[in-house]
Amino acid sequence: MSSTRTVTVxxxxxxxxxxxxLFVEAxxxxxAEVTIAKGEKSVNAASILGVLSLGVExxxxxxxxxxxxxxxxxxxSLETFLKTDHDExx
Amino acid sequence: xxxxxxxxxxxxxxIGPVARMSPxxxxxxxxxxxxxxxxxxxxxxxxxxxxxxxxxxxxxAVGGTAKDVxxxxxxxxxxxxxxxxVQTRLKAGKTGEFAVHAAFAEFRETxxxxxxxxxxxxxxxxxxxxxxxxxxxxxxxxxxxxxxHPFVLVAEDLAPADTALLDLEKVQALITIQGGPTSxxxxxxxxxxxxxxxxxxxASELTEGEQVIVDAVAGTVFTHPTxxxxxxxxxxxxxxxxEAAAPLTPGALADGTSVPLxxxxxxxxxxxxxxxxGAEGVGLFRTEFLFLSADEAPSVDExxxxxxxxxxxxxxxxxxxxxxxAGADKPLSFLNDQPExxxxxGLRGLRALMANEAILKDQLTALAQAQENTEADLWxxxxxxxxxxxxxxxxxxxxxxxxxxxGVMVEVPSIALMADELMSRTDFASIGTxxxxxxxxxxxxxxxxxASLQDPWHPAVLRLIRQVGAAGITSGKPVGVxxxxxxxxxxxxxxxGLGVNTLSMSPAALADVRxxxxxxxxxxxxxIAEAALTAxxxxxxxxxxxxxxxxx
Numbered sequence: 012m013s014s015t016r017t018v019t020v021x022x023x024x025x026x027x028x029x030x031x032x033l034f035v036e037a038x039x040x041x042x043a044e045v046t047i048a049k050g051e052k053s054v055n056a057a058s059i060l061g062v063l064s065l066g067v068e069x070x071x072x073x074x075x076x077x078x079x080x081x082x083x084x085x086x087x088s089l090e091t092f093l094k095t096d097h098d099e100x101x
Numbered sequence: 102x103x104x105x106x107x108x109x110x111x112x113x114x115x116i117g118p119v120a121r122m123s124p125x126x127x128x129x130x131x132x133x134x135x136x137x138x139x140x141x142x143x144x145x146x147x148x149x150x151x152x153x154x155x156x157x158x159x160x161x162a163v164g165g166t167a168k169d170v171x172x173x174x175x176x177x178x179x180x181x182x183x184x185x186x187v188q189t190r191l192k193a194g195k196t197g198e199f200a201v202h203a204a205f206a207e208f209r210e211t212x213x214x215x216x217x218x219x220x221x222x223x224x225x226x227x228x229x230x231x232x233x234x235x236x237x238x239x240x241x242x243x244x245x246x247x248x249x250h251p252f253v254l255v256a257e258d259l260a261p262a263d264t265a266l267l268d269l270e271k272v273q274a275l276i277t278i279q280g281g282p283t284s285x286x287x288x289x290x291x292x293x294x295x296x297x298x299x300x301x302x303x304a305s306e307l308t309e310g311e312q313v314i315v316d317a318v319a320g321t322v323f324t325h326p327t328x329x330x331x332x333x334x335x336x337x338x339x340x341x342x343x344e345a346a347a348p349l350t351p352g353a354l355a356d357g358t359s360v361p362l363x364x365x366x367x368x369x370x371x372x373x374x375x376x377x378x379g380a381e382g383v384g385l386f387r388t389e390f391l392f393l394s395a396d397e398a399p400s401v402d403e404x405x406x407x408x409x410x411x412x413x414x415x416x417x418x419x420x421x422x423x424x425x426x427a428g429a430d431k432p433l434s435f436l437n438d439q440p441e442x443x444x445x446x447g448l449r450g451l452r453a454l455m456a457n458e459a460i461l462k463d464q465l466t467a468l469a470q471a472q473e474n475t476e477a478d479l480w481x482x483x484x485x486x487x488x489x490x491x492x493x494x495x496x497x498x499x500x501x502x503x504x505x506x507x508g509v510m511v512e513v514p515s516i517a518l519m520a521d522e523l524m525s526r527t528d529f530a531s532i533g534t535x536x537x538x539x540x541x542x543x544x545x546x547x548x549x550x551x552a553s554l555q556d557p558w559h560p561a562v563l564r565l566i567r568q569v570g571a572a573g574i575t576s577g578k579p580v581g582v583x584x585x586x587x588x589x590x591x592x593x594x595x596x597x598g599l600g601v602n603t604l605s606m607s608p609a610a611l612a613d614v615r616x617x618x619x620x621x622x623x624x625x626x627x628x629i630a631e632a633a634l635t636a637x638x639x640x641x642x643x644x645x646x647x648x649x650x651x652x653x
Contacts, residue, residue, distance in 0.1 A: 021396075029169050029173075032169060032173040054182070055182060058180050058183075059177055059180055060180045060183055063212065064211055064215065
C-alpha cells in the first residue's frame with residue numbers, strides 16, 4: 012500500500028539551496044519511505060542529491076509517494092512544506 | 102625583499118606569517134582493494150560519519166546562512182543515493198578511496214550538466230569528496246589551516262564554505278592567487294573589513310611561515326621585509342586602527358567639499374546599524390523584500406507601515422526609495438509570468454511596473470502616506486530606465502501622487518548616453534554601477550564564466566559615468582552612485598572626480614570610503630578620475646588612479 016499526492020511548489024527558489032535541505036530533513040524525519048517525482052523522474056526524498064537533480068522550480072508540479080507508517084500524516088506535512096515560500100528576501 | 106602585485110581590496114595593511122590552505126589530496130588510483138568488502142565498507146562508513154559530524158559541528162559554530170551551507174554538505178556526505186553508488190563500487194572490489202572518488206565524480210558530472218545553480222553545487226560535492234578521501238587516508242582535512250597563531254592566509258581562491266569559517270581574530274589578511282575585484286573573496290573582505298589582495302599570481306611561491314607585509318592600498322605583498330618596512334607597516338596599521346575608532350564625521354574631501362555617505366538597505370532591520378556606522382541617510386532602499394514572498398502585491402497599508410519604519414530611523418535626512426525592481430534575478434509571478442529567453446533584457450524594472458500600473462500606483466500612494474507621517478526627506482526613483490520618455494512618465498506619476506522629488510536609476514547605457522536630455526526631465530539620477538557594468542560589457546553578472554568583465558573600473562563604464570556626472574553639473578541636479586563601485590575607496594574618489602555628489606554603499610564599507618575621501622581635494626579627485634578615464638583597460642585604469650592618488 013502507498014499513498015500519493017500532487018503538489019505545486021510555492022518557494023520562489025523552487026527546491027534548491029535552503030528549501031531543498033529543509034525538505035530533505037523533513038522527509039528523513041518522516042516515519043514513511045517517501046519518493047518525490049517530477050515528470051518521469053522519481054527519486055528518494057531523503058536524498059539531497061536526488062532532490063537537487065530534479066531541478067524543481069517554483070510552480071512545478073511534483074508527485075509525492077509515501078509508503079509505511081503514517082503515510083497520510085507524512086504527506087500532509089510535506090505538502091504544507093512545499094506550499095510555503097521558504098525564501099527570505101535579501 | 103621582493104614585491105608581488107595583485108588587486109588590493111579596501112585600505113588595510115597587515116603583517117604576519119604565511120599559512121597556506123592545505124591542498125586537496127591527489128585523486129586515488131583505480132586499484133583493487135586488499136581488504137574485505139566488510140572492512141572497506143566499515144572504513145568508508147566511519148570516514149563519512151566523521152566528515153559529516155565535523156561539517157555539522159562547524160555549522161553550529163558559525164551559525165547564520167553558513168550553517169545551512171555546511172549542513173547541506175553534511176547531508177551530501179551521507180546521501181543514501183550516493184551511498185548506494187559507493188557500495189556498488191566496493192562490491193566490485195575497489196578501494197574505499199577510489200569508490201568515494203568515482204561515485205562523487207559521477208554525481209558531480211550530473212549536477213554540472215544541469216548547469217546554473219546546480220552546477221555551482223558541484224564544487225560543494227568535490228569539497229565533501231576530498232574531505233572523505235583525506236579522512237580515509239588519515240590526512241588533515243583540506244581547507245583553512247589553524248596554526249594556532251595569527252597568520253596571513255594564502256589560497257588559490259576561497260569558497261564560500263571556507264570564508265564562512267575564517268576566524269577573524271587569527272586571519273590578519275587574505276591573499277588569493279585567483280580571483281578578481283568582484284570575486285567572492287573580495288566581496289567578503291570588503292564586507293568584513295579584512296585586509297586582502299586578490300589575483301596575486303606569484304603568491305604560489307610563498308612558503309609556509311614566511312613573514313610578509315600585505316598592503317591593500319598598493320595592492321602589493323612584500324616578502325622578506327626589512328626591519329624599516331615592518332616598523333613603517335606597524336605605524337600605518339596603528340594609524341588605521343585609530344582611524345576606524347575616530348568619531349564619525351560627515352563624508353567630505355580634504356578641502357571640505359561635502360560628499361554625503363549614504364547606506365544601501367534591503368529592509369528596515371539594518372537601518373539602525375547603518376546609523377551607528379555613520380550613514381547620513383539612505384541612498385538606495387530596495388523594496389523587493391515586501392514583495393518577494395508574496396503571491397500578490399501587498400496592500401497600501403502594509404507597504405506604508407514598512408516604509409515608515411525605515412523613514413523613522415532617518416529624521417531630517419534623505420531616504421531614496423527605489424520602486425519595485427523585479428525581474429531577471431528576482432522574478433515575481435504577479436508582475437510577469439511569461440518565461441523569457443533573456444530575462445536581464447526583458448520585462449523588468451520600470452518596464453514591468455508600467456505594464457502593471459496599479460502596482461506602481463499603490464506603491465507611490467503608500468510612500469506618499471509614509472512621508473506624511475515621518476520627518477525624513479523622501480526621494481523616489483525608478484529602476485532600469487532606458488529612455489527619456491520613461492523617465493518623464495515616472496517623474497510625472499510620482500508627482501501626481503504627492504512625492505516631491507522623483508528621479509531615475511542610470512543602469513542602462515542608453516540613458517547614460519542621453520544624460521543631458523534626461524536631467525532636464527527628472528529631479529535626480531542615481532547610477533547603479535552593477536547593472537550599468539553588466540549592460541555596458543554585455544556580461545551577465547550572475548554568470549561566473551564572464552565575471553572578469555563585471556568590473557566597474559572599465560574605462561567604458563567610467564566614460565558613461567562621466568557623461569552623467571557632467572549632465573548633473575550642467576543642470577545643477579544631484580547625481581548619486583549606489584552600487585559596488587561606491588564601496589571601493591579609490592573608485593569612490595574617481596566617482597567624485599567625475600561629478601558624482603553622493604555615494605551609497607553597504608554600511609560596512611562606510612568607514613574605509615570616509616577615510617579615503619579625506620585624503621584628497623576635489624581638484625586631486627578630478628586628476629585621479631582623469632588618470633582612470635584615459636586608460637585603455639580596467640587594470641590600467643585602476644593602476645593609473647592608484648599612481649595619481651599616491652602622488653596627490
